Amino acid sequence: MKITIDQDKCVASGQCVMAAEDVFDQRDEDGIAVLLTDSPSPELADDVHHAAAVCPALAITVED
Numbered sequence: 124m125k126i127t128i129d130q131d132k133c134v135a136s137g138q139c140v141m142a143a144e145d146v147f148d149q150r151d152e153d154g155i156a157v158l159l160t161d162s163p164s165p166e167l168a169d170d171v172h173h174a175a176a177v178c179p180a181l182a183i184t185v186e187d
């Protein structure tokens with residue numbers, strides 16, 4: 124699995140962090156999403172796909 128965040132699209136809503144807190148975090152200064160890892164363990168796949176699905180900005184791309 125490979126994850127990317129388009130930080131230019133991110134609107135700092137935080138849904139990705141709620142969906143997969145081991146994979147996503149938000150910058151303290153502006154809330155823009157950052158990756159804690161870009162290749163998480165397979166058991167996190169469902170959470171990562173959920174995060175991508177609920178992102179209101181469609182800023183998260185997941186390649187399996």
Ligand code: SF4
Nearest residue numbers: 133134136137139178
């Ligand atoms: S859910 Fe999308 S818009 Fe919201 S913080 Fe995460 S990447 Fe940014």
